[in-house]
Structures are given as structure tokens and as C-alpha cells.
Amino acid sequence: MLTQSAFVSAQAVLPPVFKAGDYHTEKDNRAKVYLTPTRIVWQSDESGKYVNNAKRLLQAGNGQAELVNKDLVVLKNDKDHKASFLLDFGKEIHGGLQLVTGMMKKNAPVKIRVRFGESVSEAMAEIDTLKGATNDHAIRDFTLNVPWLGELEIGNTGYRFVRIDLVDDDAELLLKEVRAMFIFRDIPYLGSFKSSDERLNKIWLTGAYTVQLNMQQYLWDGPKRDRLVWVGDMHPEVMTINNVFGYNDVVPKSLNLIKDVTPLPAWMNGISSYSMWWVRIQRELYQYQGNLTYLKQQKDYLVPLLNLLMSKVKNGSEDLDGMRFMDWPTFANKPAVHAGLQAMMVMTLNDGAQLCRVLGEIKTAEKCEVTVAEMRKHIPDAVGNKQAASLLALANLLPAKQADEIISVGDTKDFSTFYGYYMLEAKAKAGNYQGAINNIRDYWGGMLDMGATTFWEDFDLNWMKNAGRIDELLPEGKIDIHASYGAYSYKKLRHSLSHGWASGPTSWLTAHVLGVEVMEPGCKVLKIVPHLGDLKFVEGTFPTPYGVVKIKHTKLANGKIESKIDAPKGVKIIRG
Structure with a gap:
């Protein structure tokens, strides 16, 4: 882990010709580190005629163009061949790319095409409707000019692999360096986990790192796609932050953002359950960090929100409007969604009552408790759905052992990377710790077996059958796991391979194996x-x-x- 950088205020670094108050400044408390590629995965020419000295890119650089013009990578095009190569930076990162060029024969910019990819196949793909590659949220495929004898920094996305193509006919490009610009919060891992099982240790660390990549200006879902504050998806991320990094201002900053852009009676992100998750995260944040000053600042929004939620309970049953959502795999299962929302409402009002008592809002707390008592008389059927059964168990609406029987059918069949966390929590409540540990090894470990260095937006163990790894060119006869699967908003290559909501095992292992519960x-x-x-x-x-x-x-x-x-x-x- 890199040491914490010493930052000064943005105003302090402005030259004296800038007058204080003339500009709005904002300090970026993220670090930028340059990374050298770890390997060349592929190049269009092995003869040396069109791509020569590519291994030069694996040497450490300094980001400075030089007049020496020796020992450079040479790319050449003619009518028969377009030069290109694919680099691997060893691990998924967030950021861009730095290119340093030499003195080409023609004193003019040179046109190149750059493709970022979370997998080899994404970096090699075209943006089309066939494999799902997109430029949504972040541009990952674009054409641009690089300077003659200069340096250029480009891109802002989540990636591990980069393909560079020389575009024009009869063109030449001299490259001194191609380095990744890794942009991240340079924060210590205060929490740690080490056991006799290296697979679990790697899973714990991968979950922590996945969340760290999403701790940017705000807390995102994914550094490639969904670079947005989705407050429901934040809950597993916040739990990971609490257990790994301790307090970090990205959490309250993100909670405040979503509150400020969602005036009541609107639902956060347009999803009723996500407004409930906001309440639940506030409770988790107070429980772990104990910041009463911050909690008091939420009262004017929290209390009306709780009253809005209670207005959506009819005869003890939730009657929420807006988008009715738990996770994507349950989206079309209306009975399961109702069961999950009933459980969510019970847990949210319990959390809200606790916070209101801390804030001295006794009447609202009592109203929440009365509503919960009424809701406990209406217990929906989990309809055999693992997500619904998990939430019902956690809300004490379904015996945990009965929920575990539903969750255990087919082991990790129908798990999701988001709600898998709550399935693990329900199994722990049922006392089935070994079963949960086995699920973590199989399901989250399965992503590692396919070459993952961060956890994915979704995953199914069945995807692994006859599939190629994400860090390899697809072998003949193998299935492209990134370009072939996914659904809803994450079809094929649009699928994010670094999604913070998938980090659940990190906080679960700390809470239940290391055994830490905040009382x-x-x-x-x-x-x-x-x-x-x-x-x-x-x-x-x-x-x-x-x-x-x-x-x-x-x-x-x-x-x-x-x-x-x-x-x-x-x-x-x-x-x-």
C-alpha cells in the first residue's frame, strides 16, 4: 500500500496572481500513480517489420520525452498491415493512460486508436450491438492524435487491458512509454484478514480492493460503468469501508449528494427501496463511527422520509410505489419483490426508530415501532426465492433456519453478487457458518478462477463451463465469459467486472469468522x-x-x- 500523500488546500497552491475568491476551487484528495505494463498479451506482427521492440514498454519510464530517440517502440503501417498491440497492467485499475512519443520522420501528430478493457475480449472488441461493448459513462474506445516528441494523458475509466492501433496508411509511430495513470484514494487498509485458507484471504482482499476502486470523488458502483451514486448498492460498500478503511468522507459526501438531489416525496434513484437503504446506511454509519454531529444534520430529511415510508403501509402490508426493486435477478418476480420490500420496510423502520431516539424524536420513533408491529402480522411467502428469504430472515419475519433451507438449495444457484451478501448474513443467523464459508469459496472464488482481480456486477458458476479466462485471448472452442453472458443493464461486454456491491464477503468474514460485532x-x-x-x-x-x-x-x-x-x-x- 502506498503511503498517504500530504495534501495542501487547493487555494494554497494557486500562484499569487490568482486572487482569493475569484475562483471556486476544490481539492482532489485522490492520488495519481503511473504503472508500467506487466506483459504484452498480443501484437499484430511478430516479425519485427510492423511492431518492433514492443518489450521496451515493459521497462519503467519517467514520463519525459527525450531527444535521444533511441531504443523506442516502432509501429509502421502499409497498405497490407495495420500495427497494433495489447497491454496488460496486471490488475483492474481506475484512471487513464500516459503516452510518450519520439521524433517521427514526419514532424506532425500521429493518429491512433485506444481501447480500454476490463477483459482481453473487451479491449479487442468493436463497439457494436453484437457483443455489447459501449462507451457508456466513460469513453473506452476512441481515436485521437498523439504529438510528435511529446507526452499526452488520456482516458478516465476502469480497465486492466489496453489495445493501441496505428490508424492511418503508411504511418509511423515511435513510442517511448505507455503507462497507466492509476487514480485512487491513497488510504491505509486498517482492517485485515488472514486465515489458514489462502483462497479466503484473497477473496477478502479482492472485495476490499474492489470497493477502493469505487471510492473516487463519490462512492460509485463501478469505475467503468455506473460511475454514479446508487444509494442501495452503497450498502455492501459502506460495510466494507467500515470494516477495512474505517471512517472515510466519501460515505457522508455521497449520502449528502443523493439527499440533496432527491427532494421528498421523490425516491432516491427513483427506487423506493433505495430511500430505505439510505436510512439503513445512516444507521450503520452511526453504529460504526458514532458521529452524532453528522447524524443531527440528517434529521430534517430523515424524519419526513420515515413518515413518507409509513404512509406507504396499508393494513400492515407495504404498498410502495416508484420502481419496486431488490436486485436484477428478482426484478420480474413480483411476489418475491413484495416479500423483500416488506422485510426491508420492517428493518428500515427499526433502524429509523433507533436513530430517532438518539435524536430525541420520540414520537416518530414510537410511530415507527407501532407500524413495525402491524407489519409483523403480515408475513409474505418467500416463494422459494433466496433474496426474499434472506431479507425475511434478517427482519425476523421468517425463522433463519427455514430461510437457510431455501438459500441452500443448489448451493450458490441463483446467487447474485449484490444480494449474495444478505444470503451469507441469513446463513450466519441460522448458524450455518461453514455453509456460508463454502459458498464464498465457490462463488466469489469462481471469479478469481476466471482471472478476476475485482468482483463482478453479476456472476453464475454455470458461466465457467468451457469458458476462457478474462485475462487471455479466447482459445479455440472456448466460450467468451465476458461477451456471452449477463442480462438487464449488464449484457455481455457492458457487464462491469469491478462492482462495489459484490464486496460482501469482505465484511462478512470480518464480522463472522474474525467475529467482530459492534454493540x-x-x-x-x-x-x-x-x-x-x-x-x-x-x-x-x-x-x-x-x-x-x-x-x-x-x-x-x-x-x-x-x-x-x-x-x-x-x-x-x-x-x-
Whole structure:
């Protein structure tokens, strides 16, 4: 992890000829780091005639054009061949590209085409209606001129692979460097997780990194597509942030943004459940960070929102309007959506009541509690749906063991990367920790087996059958896993391969295997009860406003767990 950069205010770095107050300035607290490619995946010519000295790009650069004009990559076109190559930067990143050129024979700009891809196949694809490649939200396929003997920085998207093509006939391009511009929040991983299973360790870290890529100016869904604040999708991300990074201003900044652009009675993002998720995230944020000042700032929106939600309950049953949504796989299943929204309403009003009591809004709290009591008399059928069963169990509307029976049918069949988190939570509530651990290994681990370095918008283990990896050119006879699957808004190559809502195992492993439960706001009291399942040991750290808690659990020969816990002053530990 790179060290935290020291930033000064934007106003302080302006030259003295700029007068204070003449300009609106905003400090960008993200870091920009240049990365050298790790390998050349493919090039159009291996003879050296059209693409020569490409391995030069794998050497560390300095971003500076030079008059020396030696040891450069040479691309040449003629009527028979267009020169191109594909680079791999080793891991999905967010950012753009830096190109440094030499002195071509013609003292003029040279036209190139650049294609960014989260997979090899996306970087090699055309934008058309066949494979789903798009320029939505971020331009990933474009043609531009690069300078003669100069440097150019381009692009702003999520990617791992870059293809560069020389465009014009009889053209020549001399390249000194092609480096990735990695733009990210340079923040320490205060939370950690290490167990006797390296697969779980990698899954925990991949979930954390997926969320870090989406912690940009605001908290996004994906750095390639859905570079937007979708407040419902934020919930798994916020839980990961709480467990890995501790407090980060991207969370309240994003919650404030969506509040400010959604005057009541409108629903956030046009989705009624997403306004409920806003309430639930506020409760999670207060529970983990204990920032009463910030919570008080939400009161004038929170209380009317809770009253709006309660107005949508008829005879104990939710009657929400707006887009009725849990996740995409359940979108067309109206009975399942109703069951999920009923559970969401119960959990939201419970959270709202808790927050209102903290804020001294006792009448609203009592109204929430009365409404919940009425809603508990109306328990919809989960209709065999895993998403609905999970939420019903978490809302105490369905016995957790009964929900686990539904969730366990076919193991990870019908899991989604978003609601898979709540399926894991329901399994934990049922005491089926080993089953959840196995699901994490199989489902999220399956993405890693296909070459993923971040977790995807959606996934199905069936996609792996006879599929090629995302970091390879497609072998003959194999299925292109990125270009062949997906549905709804994420069809084929439009599918995001870095989606923060898929990070659920990271916070789940910390909460249930490392065993950390926040009992009082601001982490003043933590209950630590490990569930190692088949693991021999687990150790890690957990961030609190008072400092980091260090934890290690070891399974002894007799099956008992030996725990060592070191907590900072101000944090009380309850051992389970």
C-alpha cells in the first residue's frame, strides 16, 4: 500500500496572481500513480517489420520525452498491415493512460486508436450491438492524435487491458512509454484478514480492493460503468469501508449528494427501496463511527422520509410505489419483490426508530415501532426465492433456519453478487457458518478462477463451463465469459467486472469468522465471537474511531478456540 500523500488546500497552491475568491476551487484528495505494463498479451506482427521492440514498454519510464530517440517502440503501417498491440497492467485499475512519443520522420501528430478493457475480449472488441461493448459513462474506445516528441494523458475509466492501433496508411509511430495513470484514494487498509485458507484471504482482499476502486470523488458502483451514486448498492460498500478503511468522507459526501438531489416525496434513484437503504446506511454509519454531529444534520430529511415510508403501509402490508426493486435477478418476480420490500420496510423502520431516539424524536420513533408491529402480522411467502428469504430472515419475519433451507438449495444457484451478501448474513443467523464459508469459496472464488482481480456486477458458476479466462485471448472452442453472458443493464461486454456491491464477503468474514460485532455506537463496545468452521486459525485487525483492534483465533487440538485480543483504550471487548 502506498503511503498517504500530504495534501495542501487547493487555494494554497494557486500562484499569487490568482486572487482569493475569484475562483471556486476544490481539492482532489485522490492520488495519481503511473504503472508500467506487466506483459504484452498480443501484437499484430511478430516479425519485427510492423511492431518492433514492443518489450521496451515493459521497462519503467519517467514520463519525459527525450531527444535521444533511441531504443523506442516502432509501429509502421502499409497498405497490407495495420500495427497494433495489447497491454496488460496486471490488475483492474481506475484512471487513464500516459503516452510518450519520439521524433517521427514526419514532424506532425500521429493518429491512433485506444481501447480500454476490463477483459482481453473487451479491449479487442468493436463497439457494436453484437457483443455489447459501449462507451457508456466513460469513453473506452476512441481515436485521437498523439504529438510528435511529446507526452499526452488520456482516458478516465476502469480497465486492466489496453489495445493501441496505428490508424492511418503508411504511418509511423515511435513510442517511448505507455503507462497507466492509476487514480485512487491513497488510504491505509486498517482492517485485515488472514486465515489458514489462502483462497479466503484473497477473496477478502479482492472485495476490499474492489470497493477502493469505487471510492473516487463519490462512492460509485463501478469505475467503468455506473460511475454514479446508487444509494442501495452503497450498502455492501459502506460495510466494507467500515470494516477495512474505517471512517472515510466519501460515505457522508455521497449520502449528502443523493439527499440533496432527491427532494421528498421523490425516491432516491427513483427506487423506493433505495430511500430505505439510505436510512439503513445512516444507521450503520452511526453504529460504526458514532458521529452524532453528522447524524443531527440528517434529521430534517430523515424524519419526513420515515413518515413518507409509513404512509406507504396499508393494513400492515407495504404498498410502495416508484420502481419496486431488490436486485436484477428478482426484478420480474413480483411476489418475491413484495416479500423483500416488506422485510426491508420492517428493518428500515427499526433502524429509523433507533436513530430517532438518539435524536430525541420520540414520537416518530414510537410511530415507527407501532407500524413495525402491524407489519409483523403480515408475513409474505418467500416463494422459494433466496433474496426474499434472506431479507425475511434478517427482519425476523421468517425463522433463519427455514430461510437457510431455501438459500441452500443448489448451493450458490441463483446467487447474485449484490444480494449474495444478505444470503451469507441469513446463513450466519441460522448458524450455518461453514455453509456460508463454502459458498464464498465457490462463488466469489469462481471469479478469481476466471482471472478476476475485482468482483463482478453479476456472476453464475454455470458461466465457467468451457469458458476462457478474462485475462487471455479466447482459445479455440472456448466460450467468451465476458461477451456471452449477463442480462438487464449488464449484457455481455457492458457487464462491469469491478462492482462495489459484490464486496460482501469482505465484511462478512470480518464480522463472522474474525467475529467482530459492534454493540454500541462508535465501536465503544465490541462483541467478539469467532466462527472458524474448518479453518485452523484466523487473525486480523478491525478499525475503530479509537484505533485498531488486533485479533487472533487459533483452533486447538481439542477443537476449542484460543483467542488473543488487543484493543485500544476506549473500546470495551465482550468475549463470546
